[in-house]
Amino acid sequence: MKIICNQRKLSSSINTVQKAVSSKTTLPILKGILLETCGNQLKLVGSDLEIGIENYIEGEIISSGAVVLSSRILGDIVRKLPDADIEIEVDDNNNAIIRCENSEFTLIGQPAVEYPELPTVEEEDAYKLPQDLLKNMIKQTVFATSVDETRPILSGVLMELQEESINMVALDGYRLALRKANVKNTLNQKSVIPSKTLHEINRILTEEENTDVEIFFTDKHVLFNMNQTRVISRLLEGEFINYHQIIPKEYKSRAKVKTKNLLDSIERASLLAKEGKNNLVKFSVKDETMNITSNAEIGKVFESVSIELEGEDIDIGFNSKYFLDALKIIDSEEVYLEFTTSVSPCIVKPVDHSNYTYLILPVRLVG
Numbered sequence: 001m002k003i004i005c006n007q008r009k010l011s012s013s014i015n016t017v018q019k020a021v022s023s024k025t026t027l028p029i030l031k032g033i034l035l036e037t038c039g040n041q042l043k044l045v046g047s048d049l050e051i052g053i054e055n056y057i058e059g060e061i062i063s064s065g066a067v068v069l070s071s072r073i074l075g076d077i078v079r080k081l082p083d084a085d086i087e088i089e090v091d092d093n094n095n096a097i098i099r100c101e102n103s104e105f106t107l108i109g110q111p112a113v114e115y116p117e118l119p120t121v122e123e124e125d126a127y128k129l130p131q132d133l134l135k136n137m138i139k140q141t142v143f144a145t146s147v148d149e150t151r152p153i154l155s156g157v158l159m160e161l162q163e164e165s166i167n168m169v170a171l172d173g174y175r176l177a178l179r180k181a182n183v184k185n186t187l188n189q190k191s192v193i194p195s196k197t198l199h200e201i202n203r204i205l206t207e208e209e210n211t212d213v214e215i216f217f218t219d220k221h222v223l224f225n226m227n228q229t230r231v232i233s234r235l236l237e238g239e240f241i242n243y244h245q246i247i248p249k250e251y252k253s254r255a256k257v258k259t260k261n262l263l264d265s266i267e268r269a270s271l272l273a274k275e276g277k278n279n280l281v282k283f284s285v286k287d288e289t290m291n292i293t294s295n296a297e298i299g300k301v302f303e304s305v306s307i308e309l310e311g312e313d314i315d316i317g318f319n320s321k322y323f324l325d326a327l328k329i330i331d332s333e334e335v336y337l338e339f340t341t342s343v344s345p346c347i348v349k350p351v352d353h354s355n356y357t358y359l360i361l362p363v364r365l366v367g
Contacts, residue, residue, distance in 0.1 A: 001035075001065025001090040003042055005057055007081050007100060010042075013055040014075045016229055017046035019200045020053040021071040027116075029068055034115045035088070036066035045118065046071065051197050052118040053204075054230040066112030067094050077105050118232050121216050121223035127161055127187050128212040131226070135205040137168045138198045140179045140329050140356060145195040146172035153238040156192040161185060169243050170195075175322045176246060176359040189217055192240055197222075197233035204229055247359055248345060251338035253311035255285055256351060259335050262290075263327040265303040269294045270320035272301045280363050281320045285339070286313040294320070316342045317363040323348075326358040 017033055025031060025048055034045040042059045045052065067090045078086065081100040089097045094109035138157075146154035151173075160167040163186070168179045201224055205213070214225040217235075224231040266281060273279045275296035284291040285307070292303040316339060327335070332350035339346055342365065348358040 001037060001067060002062040002088070003037060003059050004062065004085050004087050005042055005059030007078060007083050007086050009057045010086055011075075011078045013042075013044050013057045014071075014078055016055045016204060017044045017053045018071055018075055019203060020046040020048055020051045020231075022048035023072075025049075029110055029114050030116070031071060032068040032110060032115070033071045033074060034066065034068050034112055036112060037061050037064040045115070047116065047118060049116065050194065051200065051231065051233045053200070054118070054232075056228045065090055067096055067109040068112055068115050069096055069107050069109045073107065077107075119218075119221045119234075121218055121221050121232060123214075123216050123223070123225070125187055126214040126216060126225075127185050127189070128214055129166065129183060131205050131211045131213055132207050133181055133183075134213050135202055135207065137166075137179045137181060138202045138205075141168045141170040141177045142195050142198045142202070143325050143329070144170040144172055144175050144177035144358075148172070153192060153236055153240055156194045156236040157198055158190065158192050158240045158243075161187045161189040163188070169240075171241065171243060171246070171359075174319070174361050175326070176243060176357075177326070178243065178247070178357040178359075180355045187217075190240075191217055191222060192236040192238070193222055194233060194236055197231065201226075201231055204231070246345075247357060248338070248340055248347060251311070251340055251347065253285060253309065253314050253339040255290060255337045255339075256308040256310075256334055257290065257305055257337065259327055259330055259333060261305050262335070263324065265292050265305050266320050266323050266327070269301050269303050270324065272296045272299055273320045278363055279320045280317050281323070282315065282317045282365065284313075284315050285309060285337075311339075314339045314342060315365065316346065317365045318346070318360060319363055322360045326360070330356065330358075 036043045041056045044055050084101050087099040096107045096109050098105040141157050158169040166181050166183050170177050216223040269281045269292045273281050273294040275298050281294045290305045290307045294301050326348050332352050334351040336349045345359045345361050
């Protein structure tokens with residue numbers, strides 16, 4: 001194999017596929033990146049058997065072939081080389097010579113035939129979604145997935161495709177994030193995608209409005225096709241919780257508040273809340289004001305935020321982290337906080353649209 005390609009393109013491609021390479025794998029070959037010629041392109045592949053990432057770059061293919069090279073060392077070498085053409089030549093013993101201007105490295109590679117093949121996903125019935133929309137939907141849900149290994153199904157995000165809409169849902173037993181969008185499609189599909197996969201896709205996606213991501217499903221895998229990058233991931237097995245039953249349909253109190261004011265106040269209150277056991281902040285909602293307080297052994301804090309209240313007064317406590325996570329990713333200037341009782345979930349919604357719902361369970365107040 002002998003190829004010539006641009007240093008910046010190769011470095012960017014390595015950086016993309018490295019996201020799927022695990023340093024903890026028990027299969028040594030998976031610590032490497034597969035380089036393989038495909039027509040007039042060079043294909044790079046990284047995988048940890050749970051997720052595989054393919055990336056394609058243009059290059060001059062002088063002779064075809066394939067090799068597996070150490071992900072870490074190859075990445076370090078290419079990153080340090082000058083912005084010029086790189087020549088990679090691989091001999092019959094999988095020794096790769098990397099040349100760029102006045103530099104020459106020789107790396108001992110491994111046979112490409114030993115690299116595990118990525119699962120095959122038939123590219124029929126594509127579901128198309130604008131890149132910027134998918135990026136936003138991931139950002140507004142994936143943070144609410146569970147890290148509890150005893151409930152693996154909750155470590156992923158439920159993606160529901162219907163004829164006129166797409167829903168993405170994440171929950172961890174303490175909060176729930178639901179993002180809806182209206183997109184016409186021909187698929188009806190329910191799948192749970194691992195949070196790790198969505199984190200990596202979010203890093204790869206750009207904010208381009210006019211570029212679509214193609215999504216393909218099998219019973220066990222999902223493929224995201226993004227321009228020159230393809231991400232193939234296993235799906236999580238099991239039944240996702242019926243989230244419709246969890247979201248309250250009514251409320252007794254609703255407070256309208258400026259998102260930034262609430263975020264800033266809770267952030268300041270959490271400075272002391274973090275000194276306690278459960279990041280507890282207390283909301284006292286009354287008339288046109290919401291007082292936010294936190295007590296710790298080291299001291300206490302008092303914050304006051306202006307609100308528009310509809311309904312009853314209420315005192316309720318929350319883990320400040322769960323509130324901050326949501327307020328940081330809500331784009332709207334104002335939000336509604338909907339309460340039922342001091343021991344019932346609170347719903348956070350943007351004022352200007354109904355595409356996002358965030359549910360958070362309260363912490364029981366003592367005394």
